[in-house]
Amino acid sequence: MKKLSFKQYLLIASLIFGMFFGAGNLIFPVHLGQLAGKNWLIAAIGFIISGTLIPLAALLALAVTRADGIFGLARPLGKKFALGFLILVHLTLGPLFATPRTATVPFSMFSSHFSKGMQPIALLIYSAIFFGLVYYFSLSEGKITERVGKMLNPAFLGLLFIIFFIALIKPMGATSTTAATSDYLKAPMINGFLQGYNTLDALAALAFGVTVVTAIRSFKIKEGKDTSIALAKTGLMSFLGIALIYLVLALLGATSLHYFKLSANGGIAFAQIANHYMGTFGEALLATLATITCMSTAIGLVVAFAQDFHKRFPKISYRTFLTFNCGISFIIANFGLDTIISWSTPVLMFLYPLAIALILCGLSSKLFKNDSRVYKWTVSLTIIPALLDGLNAAPAVLNQSAFAQSILTFAGRYIPFFSYGMGWLTFGIAGYLIGLGIHFFKLSAEPAGETA
Template identity: 50%
Template sequence: MNNTEKKMTFKDYAVVSSLLFGLFFGAGNLIFPLHLGQLAGHNWGPAALGFLVTGVLLPLLSVLAIAITRAKGVYDVGLPLGTGFALTFMVLIHATIGPLFGTPRTATVAYEVGLKPFLGAGNSWGLLLFSALFFGASFAFSYRENDILSNVGKVLNPLFLALLTLVFLVAFASPLGSTTSAPVTVAYSNFSNALTNGFLEGYNTMDALAGLAFGVTVVTAIQQMGQKDPKSVSLVTAKSGFFSMGAVALIYLLLILLGAMSLGQFKLSPEGGTAFTQIVNAYAGPVGQAVLATLLTVTCLTTAVGLVAAFAQDFHNHFPKVSYHVWLFLSCLASFLTANFGLETIIAWSTPMLMFLYPLSMVLILLSVFSPLFKRDGVVYLTVVVCTVVPAFFDMIVAFPKVVSQSHVGLAVAGMRSYLPLANIGMSWAVPALVGLVVGLVLHFVRRSNLPELVED
């Protein structure tokens, strides 16, 4: 350990926690829990519990996975399965939360929910101009790697929290309705359905995937604060993760309650962005809409900065012939192009990828967290992932838009998938993954018990 290593102060931990919070909390983190509250109505409790598992606990575990395994990013998490798998997994994660879906969504949500109501539905150039400015700003904020901590943790994030606090103070001081009398949709009609659907709704935040990808950004920022020893970096990451995800959990609960209360004045909206617009306009009209536009732009920008920086850092580390700045430019350019397909198209095609990648990410995160118990044995990883990947692939095919899911191949896959346990609730991977874990652990301990005999021979 470096004897000159700086001792972290409370302020330092607060800054790292703020960085983590800013990287995690983006557009989806505002609109999805709000919509969940409207869907669940007075059954918001079990729905919130399910949502917090995939929206808070799992992202926290992803940060802990990075800390425990002393990984520098998503590549290291998949490394027990070999370099080929690790690289493929890294590319898929970064493509999904990056230029294909996650990063473009930050711009489209900020525009369609925040700014578009001012311009009118018939405007054809607004998204193009806004997304160009948005990703230009993302490029500028993340151009200097040394400035990411300062720009996100010290500048953008406090502004976002101040605006969101203002929204909560006004909304809870004069609620639009009561959560106890809020109507419930059929999918959330009982405890188990509300719990399960809340769990699946948490996929949309993409935070478990982001936690793995942001690892390199967070580790770099902590090292720049004077922490060079890997054990110290891991400890700071873990402690800061608890603080930041605790704040995320509190905001989720308040947003879910806000969504349920809004049913006292509004009907169920098609998505959370519409609900948010209705709520702020009910309280403050155009001024409220202006606050919402600012709020969304700031929080989406913090997430976009983290996503494009993590993409550029990871890809530069593994493909060093291309510089960080070139990867950064390519990420921003591709995100700009994808954003102009519109929010509805992005969500429609991102959901299938999340149904495939989330199960794989969940099992890899849990395996990483508990890896000291089985010495990070690749055999355990292999059996679990093999048993997870096939049903997760089936879930992906079934979740695609009709052009894929209703094709001959899609219908054939749906037929095979129907024989798997829990397929009806979108979790056909869970039981096979558990079987793979049992098989892997048995193989691990059998090999370990036979090792002395093999050495003696």
């Protein structure tokens, strides 16, 4: 068995950490802590499961199946489904949600210094400059920014750990006396799990995880089993670090309720915490580093989007896809962070269960020899309840119609865990078990020497 050296393990672990942790990952665990209050720890555990363990499982699924990304992993469901799922994921990671969010997250960290009337104008100017620079640097397919990211990401993390250190020495108060919102009194772990969808890291792992697998294989590790073991070890190292950061951020959010009201989003909350511990200078430095870090993330997203779509649709140029992505991202960014989050939630409630179903099938594919029937049963029974979960989480303009309410009332009565936003769970498991049963039944029924 070929093994990585300790230095190589650290290199791959730092690559994974850099790919998955950015400024955007700060805001959701902080907001989670504010929402969960005294139940912050249970909620954070749920958040960590969906925010770190599922992305790690996605990387392992790519290694086990030797897939070249989303399309390859979803290929057993047919080319049309694989292409459709790839487009949906890239639109979510690209111009619809994740890429516009890279501009609105750092803006939210200093937006309170503008009056409410001035905030839309300030966001317009800020996002125009932000995406103008993103477009300019991405023309060379992002290569210019590699060194910048390597220098600035450690600086950003350094500032983050200074805030953590001061907060541990001088906590804002005890979490046991902070109030939890109604959802987090009823089901803190499930709601924490659903909040973890907002990191988008499971989708990102499917889209860009092949980069990590390729990096491991560049160290002359060719066997699938060796690659999976190396990936499991390095992924565990990096995601453990991310999980610890999430825990501290959730704790900061919960304790901040002693000084601040529940914020509209985690960007505002984290800016308030930074100001509390480091004053205006610390808040300004945080916003500056977050801007540069998010810009680096945005460049990675728009480059990957343009490259992948140009590969699938070669008649359309890389530059055309890049222009489209940056232009639409700029427009959507100006709706504001809160609006982006509210509209991304139903999409993620639909896409994440499908991604989890694919990851489960990919991880266990050797058990059933990658039989497409297992994939089809699992995903087919996941789609409808996931779609209903998405509708239930949608803004009122979509789910308050009489037709939508009748469907949701029916689902609430007959679909287990629907009221918790997990209606897909029992259906997905049932589909997986049915698929396995059919595979092994067909296998046992075939004459000796034939395969399923």
